[in-house]
Amino acid sequence: MAMLEIEDLHVAFPKGKKAEVEALRGVNLKLEKGERLGVVGESGAGKSMLAFSILNLIAEPGRVSQGSVVFHGENLLELSERDIRGIRGNRISMIFQDPMVTLNPVLTIGTQMVETLKAHRKISDAAARKLCIAKLKEVAIPSAESRLGAYPHELSGGLRQRVVIAIALLTDPELIIADEPTTALDVTIQAEIMALILKLCREKDVALILITHDLGIVAEVTERIMIMYAGLCVETGPTHQIIQAPHHPYSAGLLKALPQFAGRGTRLYQIPGSMPPITALPPGCAYHPRCERATELCKAQIPPLEHGHACFHPIDQTEAAS
Amino acid sequence: MISLKGFITRFLSDPVAIVAGTVLLFLVLMAIFAPFLAPQNPYDLMQLDIMDSEMPPSWRVGGDERFPLGTDAQGRGVLSTIMYGTGISLLIGVGAVIVQGVLGVTLGLVAGYRGGWIDAFLMRLADIQMSLSTLMIAIIVLALFQAAFDANTYADYAIFMLIVIIGVAEWPKFARTVRSSVLGEKNKEYVDAARVIGLPPRRIMWKHILPNTLTPVLVISTIQVAEAIMTEAALSFLGLGMPTDRPSLGSLIRSGFEFIFSGSWWITLYPAIVLVMLILALNLLGDWLRDVLNPKLRRGDD
Amino acid sequence: MHILAFLLRRSVQAVIVMFVISLIGFSIQDNLGDPLRELVGQSVSEQERDLMREEMGLNDPFFVQYFRFLGNAVQGDLGTSYFFKRPALEVIMDKFPATFELVLGAVFIFLSLSIPAGIYCAIHRDSWITRFIMSASIVGISVPVFLTAIGMVWLFGVELGWLPAFGRGDTLELPWGWETGLLTWEGLSHLILPSVTLSSIMLPLFIRLIRAEMMETMSTDYVRFAKAKGLSTSRVRYVHAFRNTLLPVVTVGGLMIGTLIAYTILTETVFQWPGMGFLFLEAVNRVDTPLIIAYIIVVGLIFVVVNTLVDFLYTLINPMVKLPGAKS
Numbered sequence: 001m002a003m004l005e006i007e008d009l010h011v012a013f014p015k016g017k018k019a020e021v022e023a024l025r026g027v028n029l030k031l032e033k034g035e036r037l038g039v040v041g042e043s044g045a046g047k048s049m050l051a052f053s054i055l056n057l058i059a060e061p062g063r064v065s066q067g068s069v070v071f072h073g074e075n076l077l078e079l080s081e082r083d084i085r086g087i088r089g090n091r092i093s094m095i096f097q098d099p100m101v102t103l104n105p106v107l108t109i110g111t112q113m114v115e116t117l118k119a120h121r122k123i124s125d126a127a128a129r130k131l132c133i134a135k136l137k138e139v140a141i142p143s144a145e146s147r148l149g150a151y152p153h154e155l156s157g158g159l160r161q162r163v164v165i166a167i168a169l170l171t172d173p174e175l176i177i178a179d180e181p182t183t184a185l186d187v188t189i190q191a192e193i194m195a196l197i198l199k200l201c202r203e204k205d206v207a208l209i210l211i212t213h214d215l216g217i218v219a220e221v222t223e224r225i226m227i228m229y230a231g232l233c234v235e236t237g238p239t240h241q242i243i244q245a246p247h248h249p250y251s252a253g254l255l256k257a258l259p260q261f262a263g264r265g266t267r268l269y270q271i272p273g274s275m276p277p278i279t280a281l282p283p284g285c286a287y288h289p290r291c292e293r294a295t296e297l298c299k300a301q302i303p304p305l306e307h308g309h310a311c312f313h314p315i316d317q318t319e320a321a322s
Numbered sequence: 323m324i325s326l327k328g329f330i331t332r333f334l335s336d337p338v339a340i341v342a343g344t345v346l347l348f349l350v351l352m353a354i355f356a357p358f359l360a361p362q363n364p365y366d367l368m369q370l371d372i373m374d375s376e377m378p379p380s381w382r383v384g385g386d387e388r389f390p391l392g393t394d395a396q397g398r399g400v401l402s403t404i405m406y407g408t409g410i411s412l413l414i415g416v417g418a419v420i421v422q423g424v425l426g427v428t429l430g431l432v433a434g435y436r437g438g439w440i441d442a443f444l445m446r447l448a449d450i451q452m453s454l455s456t457l458m459i460a461i462i463v464l465a466l467f468q469a470a471f472d473a474n475t476y477a478d479y480a481i482f483m484l485i486v487i488i489g490v491a492e493w494p495k496f497a498r499t500v501r502s503s504v505l506g507e508k509n510k511e512y513v514d515a516a517r518v519i520g521l522p523p524r525r526i527m528w529k530h531i532l533p534n535t536l537t538p539v540l541v542i543s544t545i546q547v548a549e550a551i552m553t554e555a556a557l558s559f560l561g562l563g564m565p566t567d568r569p570s571l572g573s574l575i576r577s578g579f580e581f582i583f584s585g586s587w588w589i590t591l592y593p594a595i596v597l598v599m600l601i602l603a604l605n606l607l608g609d610w611l612r613d614v615l616n617p618k619l620r621r622g623d624d
Numbered sequence: 625m626h627i628l629a630f631l632l633r634r635s636v637q638a639v640i641v642m643f644v645i646s647l648i649g650f651s652i653q654d655n656l657g658d659p660l661r662e663l664v665g666q667s668v669s670e671q672e673r674d675l676m677r678e679e680m681g682l683n684d685p686f687f688v689q690y691f692r693f694l695g696n697a698v699q700g701d702l703g704t705s706y707f708f709k710r711p712a713l714e715v716i717m718d719k720f721p722a723t724f725e726l727v728l729g730a731v732f733i734f735l736s737l738s739i740p741a742g743i744y745c746a747i748h749r750d751s752w753i754t755r756f757i758m759s760a761s762i763v764g765i766s767v768p769v770f771l772t773a774i775g776m777v778w779l780f781g782v783e784l785g786w787l788p789a790f791g792r793g794d795t796l797e798l799p800w801g802w803e804t805g806l807l808t809w810e811g812l813s814h815l816i817l818p819s820v821t822l823s824s825i826m827l828p829l830f831i832r833l834i835r836a837e838m839m840e841t842m843s844t845d846y847v848r849f850a851k852a853k854g855l856s857t858s859r860v861r862y863v864h865a866f867r868n869t870l871l872p873v874v875t876v877g878g879l880m881i882g883t884l885i886a887y888t889i890l891t892e893t894v895f896q897w898p899g900m901g902f903l904f905l906e907a908v909n910r911v912d913t914p915l916i917i918a919y920i921i922v923v924g925l926i927f928v929v930v931n932t933l934v935d936f937l938y939t940l941i942n943p944m945v946k947l948p949g950a951k952s
Contacts, residue, residue: 057852059843081857089853096852101845106867106943115863116853151943167853453931455882461889462920465908466652469916552768556890559770560905575771579894582778594771602766609762 001073003207004031004054004175009067011049011058013278021278023049023062025231028305033174036201036208038222038239040215040254042275045228047211051177053077054209055088071175090120092175093168095197098184099160103152109163110148116170135166139196158189162196169200175207182217194221215258219243227251230275230286237308247307247314249291285312332614342606349600353409360405361389364398365568371397376586392588394577400592403574408596410570414484415551419543421489422550426496427539431532433497434504445501448494456491457553463487464562477565484563488550499542503535541612548604555597571597630939631932638928645924649917650693651686653703702921703914707907712918716900721802722792723899727888729819734826741827742834743866746842758835761828769887773821773894780817788814790896818895825887826880830873837872841865871942878934885923 006029012020024046031037039047052058054069056077069076071092076084088094096102103112113132117123123131129148136144139162152160161181168176178197182190198221201208210222218225219239226236227250235248246252253271273290276282284301288294293313303310333339352359375397377386391400433444451459467483468476507513516525551571557563558572559579566577571593578589684692696702702713745754781789793814795803805811841847842865850864889901896902900919907915 055852057848059848085854085856087854088851089855094849094852096845096849098845102849104846104850104864104868106871106941107864108943115855115859119853119855119859153944453879453882454927455880455886457886458882461886465904465916468908469911469913548766552766555768556770556886559768560890560893561909575774579774582774583782587778590774594774598767598771601768602763605762605766 002030003033003035003072004029005068005070006030006050006054007068007070009050009053009069010065011046011053011062012065013062015279020065022065023231023278024053026067027228027231027233029226029233031175031207031209034201034205034207035224036198036210036222038218038225039209039211039228040213040218040225041228042213044230044275044277046231046278047213047228048179049231050228051094051179051209051211054177055092055094056084057088086120089116089167089173090171091173092177093171093173095161095164095168095176095178095181097180099157099164100152100184102164103160105152107151108148109150109152109155113148113163113167113170116167120171131170132166135170136163138169138200139163139166141166157185158193161185161189161193165193165197165200169204169206172204173206175209176201177209177211179211180213181210183212183214190217197221215243215254216260227254230281231278232286232302232310233305234287234311235309236305242308245315247309247316248287248311249293249313249315250287251309252315253290285310329614333610336610338606339610342603342610345599346603346607349408349596349603350412352405353412356402356405356409360399360402362399362402364403364406376581376589378586379588391592392586394574394586394589395581400574400588403569404571404593404596407569407571407574407593408600410481410564410568411551411554411572411597411600414481414488414554414564414570415547417485418488418492418550418554419546421485422492422496422546423539423543425490426493427500427532427535429493430497430500431504431535434501435508441501444497448497451491452494456488456549457556459491460484460487460553460557461560461562464557468562477567480564480568484554484557488553492546492550495542495546496539499538500535503538507534537615541608541615544604544611545608548601548608551597551604552601571600630936634932634935638932641928642921642925646694646697646921647690649921649924650690653913653917697921702918705907705912705915705918707910707912707915712914713922715915716903716918716922719898719900719903721804722897723888723892723901725805725815726818726822726891726897726899727884729815730822730826733819734823734830737823738827738830738834742831743838743861745831745835746838747861749839757831761831764824764828769821769825770890770894772824773818773891776817776821777894787817789817792898818891818897821894822884822887822891826884829880830876833876834869834873837869838865841868844868867941871938874934874938874941878931878938881927881930881934885927 006027009024009027009029010022011024012022015021027046027050029037029050039050041047049058049062053064054071054076056064056069056079058064064077067077071087076087079087103109110129110132113135114125114128117128117131132148133144136147141147141159141162147155147159147163152163155163165181176197181197182193185193194217197208197210200206208222210218212218222239224237225239225242226233227242227248228234229250235242235246235251242251243255246255250271253269256269257271259268271290276286276289282289282299284297284299285291285294285303288298291298293315295313297312301312303312333343357363375393375395377389377393379390379392379400389399389401391404393399394403429444433441464483464487471479554563554570555572555575558570559576561576564570564573566573569577574593575590575597578586578591578593581587581589693703701711704710705712705715708715741757745757748754777789780787791814792805793810794808795805795811796807797803805815842861844865847860847865850860855864885901888899889904891897892899892901893905900922904916904919906912907919
């Protein structure tokens with residue numbers, strides 16, 4: 001049994017007074033101990049929804065309408081509030097996107113770090129502080145002792161995110177869910193932070209779910225990828241395999257759009273059209289309006305996820321060479 | 323902007339709005355047609371008889387059919403004084419809001435469009451004025467006014483003073499609303515287009531930007547009328563507002579206050595009820611209007 | 625260090641504001657009525673009057689008189705009340721304890737009710753208690769305070785007769801001259817109705833404000849992050865969310881000082897509470913100009929001081945303001 005198994009996960013939001021729309025339409029995911037998985041997709045594809053539902057943190061009025069999230073044999077969605085709190089920030093930690101809004105502006109870094117420790121184990125203030133300083137050093141924050149008394153706005157964006165990473169590691173979790181951890185940072189710092197996350201996950205054998213829209217980052221950090229589109233997973237498999245030879249037209253389109261694949265002097269490729277909002281999904285395969293390979297079948301039925309891709313007309317290896 | 327049809331549909335589907343609107347309409351009509359509807363004219367000294375004073379409402383012992391809601395200390399029918407008084411309260415409320423509106427919208431447009439030191443200065447002034455509340459400013463100004471002039475002069479100018487003071491004291495609210503609208507609109511393309519054509523700033527401000535800022539102005543106007551009426555009532559109650567011979571609802575309450583203990587409760591109660599109904603109706607309508615005109619809360623079916 | 629700099633800057637601002645207020649106050653006084661007429665009877669001859677005018681310095685140029693006024697004011701002399709024939713400042717300060725205790729009572733009631741109510745309404749959005757409080761607050765905003773006051777007087781004072789509705793009752797004089805009503809049951813029972821009335825104006829507004837701010841804070845990312853860290857619900861609510869709710873609430877509170885002073889005058893009028901506000905209105909009725917001006921100046925000073933205190937409080941709560949120029 002894998003460490004984390006998500007089965008047929010559906011997340012729904014109310015529309016008007018009676019109906020509901022689904023943001024996640026049946027997602028499956030398996031994660032082994034220490035494994036690093038990338039979840040890729042455009043804004044609105046459901047990536048963050050997936051992340052939040054693991055810890056049952058979907059904000060009202062949304063709700064998990066179906067499915068299970070099994071962590072070491074326990075369905076997290078069925079745990080009592082008290083029990084799930086024991087998992088959150090303890091065995092499974094999260095890193096959010098923008099550290100400026102993730103950290104509470106009116107509390108010191110120290111307070112926000114120590115409270116995490118004290119929420120999950122019996123530890124004295126002094127011992128907690130020592131541990132926090134040690135962790136700050138691990139994430140390469142200079143003058144760690146003095147930072148404990150600082151407020152978030154006194155640190156630069158990169159340092160703030162390092163603090164958030166430190167907080168995530170405080171309790172030696174088994175899994176870190178990182179939701180776009182570098183998107184809100186300066187381009188120059190993004191690489192540093194990503195390298196830091198990678199290094200720490202490797203060293204401590206911590207599993208990682210990295211959510212991002214940036215295929216470039218995913219290629220360097222993850223071992224497996226899951227590509228999401230309109231609330232469903234459309235392709236999944238080992239990273240290098242998918243990048244070399246994607247099967248789903250959407251994956252191929254995403255890769256084609258990467259600058260590194262564009263020839264010198266040619267226009268950057270863009271997939272025509274845009275992803276439909278969850279309130280206005282086309283019938284059948286949600287990608288068919290943008291897909292050159294679409295047929296009547298695609299318009300009628302949602303392709304099931306088989307052999308790592310959800311497509312009736314996947315690209316085979318010979319085509320991928322072009 | 324919401325369509326007129328959508329507006330009416332929303333109105334008719336919200337019971338609170340209907341009730342509030344009806345009450346308001348009723349009170350306004352009552353005030354306008356007071357000279358025709360009121361059983362007596364309380365300002366006509368010839369009609370008053372001191373023997374009629376402090377009579378209870380007509381359904382109680384000692385009451386008289388001529389005075390359905392009883393009489394006050396001077397023998398005026400309470401119903402009549404309320405009818406005329408509501409008119410005065412409304413007149414001052416609406417008048418003050420017109421002054422606030424004109425002043426505030428103009429200054430808000432200028433501040434928002436011009437920016438720079440004019441904006442900074444006006445906003446600072448607005449800040450200061452808002453922190454000294456309208457009521458306090460009015461109390462001080464009216465107190466000084468009363469001290470400077472004798473009672474008769476004061477009575478003559480009271481209505482005018484009240485409208486002007488409440489109007490001038492509250493311009494910041496309108497100004498701020500309009501200014502933030504302007505700041506939002508300023509960056510839109512149609513303004514650039516107008517400027518490129520060479521239209522003078524004043525023209526751009528008034529003809530182009532202003533219509534787009536009217537929605538929030540409309541929303542706060544209703545509530546501001548309620549505010550103005552409340553302020554005037556408080557001032558009259560303190561004796562700094564309308565005099566007792568031309569009473570607004572607030573002055574009526576004031577003159578009836580001392581009689582609560584001697585048992586003539588009707589002199590205060592009925593004007594108080596009407597005052598609360600008026601303010602409540604305006605506030606509820608204003609809240610409803612804000613919800614309806616707020617683009618973020620639109621339900622998607624209008 | 626920063627605190628000192630802040631206080632210094634604000635003191636300078638306060639002095640400037642007081643200058644302006646006193647200038648306005650003095651120029652008004654100059655034009656309102658003839659002090660000589662009030663202080664001296666009709667029987668004094670014209671010659672003697674002119675002599676007295678000269679002696680009192682009433683013929684001196686405006687600014688000479690103004691600076692004399694300022695000089696006196698700084699020493700605590702704000703003129704002499706026509707009615708009481710005593711220094712105006714003294715008369716006003718006599719009534720200060722009454723107003724202070726009234727406001728104290730009101731603030732106490734208001735704080736202990738509005739904060740729990742606001743937080744409760746934010747957390748339990750659909751409970752019937754919340755709906756009740758919200759509707760009551762709309763009505764509360766629409767009912768002018770003096771009507772609430774009159775209602776209280778009538779209900780509790782006249783009909784039920786539970787609580788006294790007028791005045792302050794007997795007070796106890798504390799060693800330094802402060803007449804307090806807080807230490808006797810009689811004093812306290814007189815304090816109840818007026819303080820409840822005064823707090824009732826602020827209550828609906830602040831309950832709605834706290835509720836709105838709390839709801840907004842509860843949906844922020846940092847609260848979500850706090851939950852994701854597995855913190856207990858009460859810690860998330862009261863440490864993370866509420867601390868941030870306080871900021872705008874203090875700001876709004878600061879803006880309401882003027883309103884509070886005005887409503888204190890109203891409340892004192894209804895309950896015939898012998899405070900500064902009641903004194904002021906009586907002075908207006910009697911055209912006791914020095915007292916009117918003195919009151920305006922004293923109130924101006926109180927306003928400036930309280931504003932400074934509120935701003936200071938704000939810097940204590942909001943770390944981003946305390947250290948300007950920090951990296952962000």
